[in-house]
Amino acid sequence: MTMANTTHLTDHDASAALAERIRQAGSEGTSLRIVGGDTRFFYGREVAGEVLSTREHRGIRFYDPVELVVSVRAGTPLSELEATLAKHGQMLPFEPPRYGEVSTVGGMVATGLSGPRRPWAGSVRDFVLGARVINHEGIEQRFGGEVMKNVAGYDLSRLMVGAQGTLGLITEVSFKVLPMPGATRSLHLELPLDEARQRLAEWGREPLPISAAAWLDGALHLRLEGGPSSVAATRARIGGDDLENDFWAALRDQRLAFFRAGQAPLWRLSLPHRTPALDLPGIDESHMIHDWAGAQRWLRAELDAEAVRRACQTAGGHATCYGPRPTAIEPFAPLPEVLMKYHRNLKAQLDPKGIFNPGRLYAAL
Amino acid sequence: MNILYDERLDGPAPEQDRAAIRDSLAQAIPDMTLLHREEDMRPFECDGLSVYRTLPLLVALPDSLDQVQRLLVECHRLGVPVVTRGAGTGLSAGALPLTHGVLLVMSRFSRILEIDPEARIARVEPGVRNLAISEAASPYGLYYAPDPSSQIACSIGGNVAENAGGVHCLKYGLTVHNVIKVEILTIEGERMTLGSDALDAPGFDLLALYNGSEGMLGVVTEITVKLLPKPEVAKVLMASFDDVEKAGNAVGAIIEAGIIPGGLEMMDKLAIIAAEDFIGAGYPVDAEAILLCELDGVEADVDDDCETVRRVLENAGATGIQQARDDAERARFWAGRKNAFPAVGRMSPDYYCMDGTIPRRELARVLKGISDLSERYGLKVANVFHAGDGNMHPLILFDANREGELAVAEALGGEILELCVRVGGTITGEHGVGREKINQMCAQFRPDELATFRATKAAFDPRDLLNPGKNIPTPARCSEFRTIKSASADTAPGKLQG
Ligand SMILES: Cc1cc2nc3c(=O)[nH]c(=O)nc-3n(C[C@H](O)[C@H](O)[C@H](O)COP(=O)(O)OP(=O)(O)OC[C@H]3O[C@@H](n4cnc5c(N)ncnc54)[C@H](O)[C@@H]3O)c2cc1C
Numbered sequence: 122m123t124m125a126n127t128t129h130l131t132d133h134d135a136s137a138a139l140a141e142r143i144r145q146a147g148s149e150g151t152s153l154r155i156v157g158g159d160t161r162f163f164y165g166r167e168v169a170g171e172v173l174s175t176r177e178h179r180g181i182r183f184y185d186p187v188e189l190v191v192s193v194r195a196g197t198p199l200s201e202l203e204a205t206l207a208k209h210g211q212m213l214p215f216e217p218p219r220y221g222e223v224s225t226v227g228g229m230v231a232t233g234l235s236g237p238r239r240p241w242a243g244s245v246r247d248f249v250l251g252a253r254v255i256n257h258e259g260i261e262q263r264f265g266g267e268v269m270k271n272v273a274g275y276d277l278s279r280l281m282v283g284a285q286g287t288l289g290l291i292t293e294v295s296f297k298v299l300p301m302p303g304a305t306r307s308l309h310l311e312l313p314l315d316e317a318r319q320r321l322a323e324w325g326r327e328p329l330p331i332s333a334a335a336w337l338d339g340a341l342h343l344r345l346e347g348g349p350s351s352v353a354a355t356r357a358r359i360g361g362d363d364l365e366n367d368f369w370a371a372l373r374d375q376r377l378a379f380f381r382a383g384q385a386p387l388w389r390l391s392l393p394h395r396t397p398a399l400d401l402p403g404i405d406e407s408h409m410i411h412d413w414a415g416a417q418r419w420l421r422a423e424l425d426a427e428a429v430r431r432a433c434q435t436a437g438g439h440a441t442c443y444g445p446r447p448t449a450i451e452p453f454a455p456l457p458e459v460l461m462k463y464h465r466n467l468k469a470q471l472d473p474k475g476i477f478n479p480g481r482l483y484a485a486l
Numbered sequence: 487m488n489i490l491y492d493e494r495l496d497g498p499a500p501e502q503d504r505a506a507i508r509d510s511l512a513q514a515i516p517d518m519t520l521l522h523r524e525e526d527m528r529p530f531e532c533d534g535l536s537v538y539r540t541l542p543l544l545v546a547l548p549d550s551l552d553q554v555q556r557l558l559v560e561c562h563r564l565g566v567p568v569v570t571r572g573a574g575t576g577l578s579a580g581a582l583p584l585t586h587g588v589l590l591v592m593s594r595f596s597r598i599l600e601i602d603p604e605a606r607i608a609r610v611e612p613g614v615r616n617l618a619i620s621e622a623a624s625p626y627g628l629y630y631a632p633d634p635s636s637q638i639a640c641s642i643g644g645n646v647a648e649n650a651g652g653v654h655c656l657k658y659g660l661t662v663h664n665v666i667k668v669e670i671l672t673i674e675g676e677r678m679t680l681g682s683d684a685l686d687a688p689g690f691d692l693l694a695l696y697n698g699s700e701g702m703l704g705v706v707t708e709i710t711v712k713l714l715p716k717p718e719v720a721k722v723l724m725a726s727f728d729d730v731e732k733a734g735n736a737v738g739a740i741i742e743a744g745i746i747p748g749g750l751e752m753m754d755k756l757a758i759i760a761a762e763d764f765i766g767a768g769y770p771v772d773a774e775a776i777l778l779c780e781l782d783g784v785e786a787d788v789d790d791d792c793e794t795v796r797r798v799l800e801n802a803g804a805t806g807i808q809q810a811r812d813d814a815e816r817a818r819f820w821a822g823r824k825n826a827f828p829a830v831g832r833m834s835p836d837y838y839c840m841d842g843t844i845p846r847r848e849l850a851r852v853l854k855g856i857s858d859l860s861e862r863y864g865l866k867v868a869n870v871f872h873a874g875d876g877n878m879h880p881l882i883l884f885d886a887n888r889e890g891e892l893a894v895a896e897a898l899g900g901e902i903l904e905l906c907v908r909v910g911g912t913i914t915g916e917h918g919v920g921r922e923k924i925n926q927m928c929a930q931f932r933p934d935e936l937a938t939f940r941a942t943k944a945a946f947d948p949r950d951l952l953n954p955g956k957n958i959p960t961p962a963r964c965s966e967f968r969t970i971k972s973a974s975a976d977t978a979p980g981k982l983q984g
Pocket residue numbers: 154155156157158159160161162163165175195196219220221223224225226227228229231232285286287289290291292374375380387443444478481
């Protein structure tokens with residue numbers, strides 16, 4: 122058995138202090154605003170509450186490359202986790218966006234955001250095997266585990282992904298990790314958007330080693346990953362020009378010029394990948410980024426939020442407003458009434474006193 | 487401790503007036519098939535774990551969603567529990583009826599509503615058989631990846647409720663990774679959509695929560711699954727070993743070489759002999775263990791990987807390595823594995839299938855533990871594993887007609903599961919807790935954790951009408967379980983240390 126040596130100078134178990142703080146908030150009737158690196162403060166509604174930082178609770182607690190499992194404390198910097206995995210030729214396959222060096226593993230899980238490889242490899246929640254969570258009574262609980270398959274009890278660890286810390290404080294997460302691909306090639310094809318869509322639909326029905334596909338600035342950007350033989354063969358078949366592999370990190374971390382230009386709000390449209398151009402007045406689809414083979418589209422514009430949301434919903438998707446966000450615009454698409462009722466019920470059951478990030482996702486939660 | 491519903495431990499189950507409830511339901515939903523005679527309800531008294539049987543109060547066989555909705559509204563109004571049943575192939579007594587509850591059978595919902603080859607999705611009703619989806623997608627070069635060994639019979643609704651796995655999970659994921667949207671009817675008869683046709687949906691990930699929730703949070707009425715392009719080629723290697731531990735180590739060595747096989751399965755000697763006897767798969771009957779390693783993908787890569795795996799297996803001490811020469815031989819290799827349960831079933835009047843999952847590095851220790859337990863309890867155990875993901879299926883051979891032997895098998899099974907928990911694993915990898923493992927939940931989770939599960943259930947079904955008594959034990963059951971455990975710990979011969 123190989124047990125990777127992961128001891129880090131600053132490893133620290135702060136779970137007892139975190140639990141104590143939560144118990145205290147419970148008895149005082151105060152709310153807490155959970156903060157990791159606080160880099161994603163723009164993603165979601167503002168929370169009125171006392172800051173509870175997870176940064177002290179850090180370190181990779183367990184990593185066995187042969188088991189394909191890593192367990193990490195929530196305050197661990199994402200960069201540290203990725204560097205450790207890389208040393209063993211492994212990775213988080215869902216390519217979480219990193220906003221600087223300070224993004225934490227807890228923040229990554231709580232926001233549930235995934236990067237360019239998501240349509241082919243899966244999302245954050247797909248790789249979560251288990252989690253430790255401090256509940257509203259200040260008790261640390263364990264759900265899921267460190268094994269590949271586990272259906273004992275309800276899947277509360279995956280429920281925490283994307284819940285933005287509104288259901289409890291995540292203290293530790295176990296992930297399934299995968300080996301890095303044997304070969305990677307990126308390419309750039311000048312193609313009109315319609316034609317790119319058509320090609321992607323055709324390629325999608327074949328077992329090609331595509332692992333990222335984004336259309337922007339008049340060109341389809343493709344990444345091929347897999348065995349050296351199939352990557353070389355597919356590269357030859359598809360043609361186009363070579364592209365630096367770095368492009369994908371810039372897209373993933375929102376460092377492309379697109380994300381920095383202008384003051385208009387950034388919108389993320391999540392759509393069935395084959396959705397044709399949306400009927401949005403004054404919007405030219407060629408000015409958008411069409412990532413995830415068209416399933417995730419980025420748009421920068423002053424828009425009528427209701428119109429965008431209606432168009433996305435009609436197409437079977439939804440729209441999220443990232444910053445800078447006028448206060449009148451909700452960050453997340455409103456939920457249908459019945460679904461909202463069960464969201465409220467769940468919040469009331471798991472956080473009856475409203476300790477954790479009240480109002481972060483929706484005003485009523 | 488009795489597995490059947492026990493009011494003392496599982497909560498009150500008030501006597502129901504069958505005739506009156508039948509009248510109310512018939513009046514509310516006149517066009518729905520409702521069985522009430524004993525001989526008509528007999529076929530529904532158990533699932534695949536047939537040692538546990540209970541006749542339900544009534545059996546409802548709706549054929550429209552409107553009927554399901556009205557049934558739920560009426561049962562909710564009357565306070566009558568509802569147990570949902572798919573194809574009844576479950577192995578944890580998840581669909582075991584309740585004498586005081588209606589059994590809601592979803593098998594008539596067997597239409598494939600849509601295959602969209604461009605979007606690579608299938609939209610289906612819950613009673614559709616797992617294999618039927620891949621068959622319908624096949625003309626487009628697509629398939630549905632999760633393939634439980636029961637795939638010719640089990641329903642996709644049951645797969646969602648159990649988060650079913652299969653032999654290709656390590657690479658392609660479980661049901662939860664392959665379902666993108668479900669339609670739900672709540673116990674109050676409300677309709678709700680979880681997930682979406684896009685790659686995510688706003689709000690909590692209730693889709694993940696409903697996968698594996700064992701019919702306790704709602705009734706699944708429609709499922710949209712993603713379809714994958716069929717791999718260009720799939721090749722399978724069979725390696726024999728003269729020692730189970732070497733086979734176990736070979737599994738880790740393959741993954742260490744950076745390869746994630748499409749399927750990686752292991753069988754021990756008893757399972758090999760049973761399968762060979764039944765199917766004639768071409769297995770080496772003198773081996774202590776075999777590994778089946780399937781590599782799939784683009785041909786050039788698969789050939790490279792086959793070479794690597796062959797080398798790894800040789801280094802790991804395989805006594806023989808055989809690559810299936812063609813698709814027919816490959817299918818034969820798999821047929822032996824996929825029929826391992828019924829094959830073992832032929833060796834013994836009854837068998838009891840365990841489903842623990844462990845960290846792979848503990849394989850040798852757990853196998854040794856199982857073999858010791860098998861000896862101590864005097865019952866044979868055959869072992870079949872999804873080795874790649876550490877999911878073990880020890881099959882306990884017994885004869886239910888022999889006085890007390892079921893109880894011995896249950897006790898042995900319970901100890902095997904507790905052993906899995908002690909080495910850092912879980913009591914169930916894919917078959918679910920159901921009724922069968924309700925006691926071992928008390929070994930895996932603390933009382934406060936179980937309380938959180940109950941709180942989750944209460945958010946969706948506060949009156950505990952959906953499949954009550956399954957999946958999450960009551961505090962009363964757990965305190966009795968702990969009392970019995972601590973009493974027997976002092977007396978058990980040669981107790982295993984985790
Ligand atoms: C488009 C864009 C715009 C940006 N704009 C700005 C800007 O305007 N100003 C700026 O300073 N930076 C900005 N950044 C940088 C970025 O916000 C941060 O650097 C960071 O990446 C977020 O990770 P985190 O650990 O900080 O998560 P956090 O921001 O700390 O947390 C994210 C969410 O998860 C919750 N959470 C975190 N940890 C846990 C846990 N353990 N348990 C439960 N819930 C938890 C939090 O409560 C919060 O709801 C921007 C980045 C991009 C890409």
